[in-house]
Amino acid sequence: MDRAFRWAFIGTGTLAKKVAREITASERHVIATAYSRNREKLCAYCEPYNAYPAISIEDAIDRSDVDAVYINVTNESHYEVCRQALELGKHVLLEKPFTMNASDTEKLQNLAKSRGLYLAEAMWTWFADVPLQVRAFVQSGKLGRIREVYMSYCAYSIGYAPRVSDPLLGGGALLDIGIYPITYAYRLFGFPLSITCNGDIKNGIDYGEHIVLGYDGFDVKMDVSIVDTKGEAMIIEGENGFLANPGYHYGESAVAKTKSGVDIFKGQRSYLKEFDSVADEIRQGKTESSFIPPQATLDCMRILDECRRQMNLVYPFE
Ligand SMILES: NC(=O)c1ccc[n+]([C@@H]2O[C@H](COP(=O)([O-])OP(=O)(O)OC[C@H]3O[C@@H](n4cnc5c(N)ncnc54)[C@H](OP(=O)(O)O)[C@@H]3O)[C@@H](O)[C@H]2O)c1
Structure with missing residues (x-):
């Protein structure tokens, strides 16, 4: 060892x-x-x-x-x-x-x-098992042509820590939690053809936003909020069935029902897997992660930038 x-x-x-x-x-x-x-x-x-x-x-x-x-x-x-x-x-x-x-x-x-x-x-x-299984399943085409995707991440977390609500600490919903559905959509479907974002800006931060990422033939609609308690959910609807994953950002279990039956995806929710994977990649002499490649990080930051531009969300130190 x-x-x-x-x-x-x-x-x-x-x-x-x-x-x-x-x-x-x-x-x-x-x-x-x-x-x-x-x-x-x-x-x-x-x-x-x-x-x-x-x-x-x-x-x-x-x-x-x-x-x-x-x-x-x-x-x-x-x-x-x-x-x-x-x-x-x-x-x-x-x-x-x-x-x-x-x-x-x-x-x-x-x-x-x-x-x-x-x-x-x-x-x-993206170091957890379930998202990688969900990605392989969606990319296998078993859901058929994708019709619509809905993702929410709405949790009353504005009082969780100063960093969530303070503009000087880069707070707000998009950067704190909106990044999860955006990265998830990107990892499943790539860079969107269109991006629209309507946000609710108060006290120098975004309390929440509705985002639509447009892809060829379908939209990914997202609700993100740090003042709403709607919770977290992901539903991917395809012409052959659907995939549901309530705790998608935690990598919790997901289920798919399609014409060919029911598939259940299970794995562990942990930081250890992330740290083990990074240590392994570094020991192998890699400079990039295969779990979250640099291009994915950069492209998702570009999506966040565009959402911020549309909401006119500018931080005091910018
Ligand atoms: N991956 C996840 O699951 C996950 C979950 C939660 C948060 N996060 C991310 O993790 C980060 C921290 O979140 P948190 O909830 O742990 O925040 P936190 O409780 O406010 O902790 C931030 C820590 O950073 C220190 N710090 C801040 N600025 C510093 C600086 N310039 N130099 C040295 N130390 C500094 C703070 O201590 P001092 O003020 O004493 O320096 C404190 O120890 C955020 O970027 C957040 O988005 C990720």
Whole structure:
């Protein structure tokens, strides 16, 4: 067995706590170092994992015993922290939304390429089993010609954390959760022929939006909201039947009913699979992820940019 993969965590907030518990329990991953700005919180985070509480981003990353960096800071800081990690010569797994816009994504991808470094978006859905099975099923043509797709991700999460509602932290529905149905649609059907987005902008962020991605012969309609409790659902209707997946962004089980019978898709919902896959890809010397290829990240950022343009959603630091 390979030795445990050694991570530098930049950001030690809500997500970093969940991820750390899950991946260290496997003993295949070690949090070697971590950094966030509040020293007291950082030290409390590091203590159970015996991780080194670094005094700066550079101090956390620029160490010979760090195999890769996991960046989970708030959205507005993704670009700058990732740029620093790549400049320091480390492989990176960067949380979604990759950056605030496609242009910054392209800059980071070019930097990683020029340095021969691995860089992937931590779009955990696409490391899970069920979405990959759903994708293979849809692309097999068993549903027949696609007629319509509906996806919702509506959850009252505006008060969940300051990062969801604060424009200075790159908050809002589209970048926080709209990215999931958009990436899902892209992974199933590719770049859309048309994009329309009507949003509800308040207090400098989008509370929600209705998005229509147009494809050849069908539309993918999406409702996204951080103030509505409609929930999460995906229905793909084809001429031979349908596929339903309530918790699609978690990679939870899906069912398809077609003329040829019932297919059930099951798998595990976990961050561990994502971290195991990334560690494997880095060990194999890859610089791109086959689970979420750089082109997918960049194209989805372009879709987000277009939605923002149509909603006139501009952040104060832009
Ligand atoms: N993949 C998923 O399932 C998933 C789920 C939730 C969130 N996310 C993404 O993960 C990111 C974090 O979400 P969260 O809920 O964990 O947020 P959070 O609880 O606010 O945590 C953010 C962390 O980043 C640190 N931080 C912020 N800016 C920093 C900077 N410039 N330098 C160093 N540390 C910095 C914060 O600590 P200090 O303020 O003390 O520095 C804090 O530890 C977001 O981008 C979000 O979109 C992904």
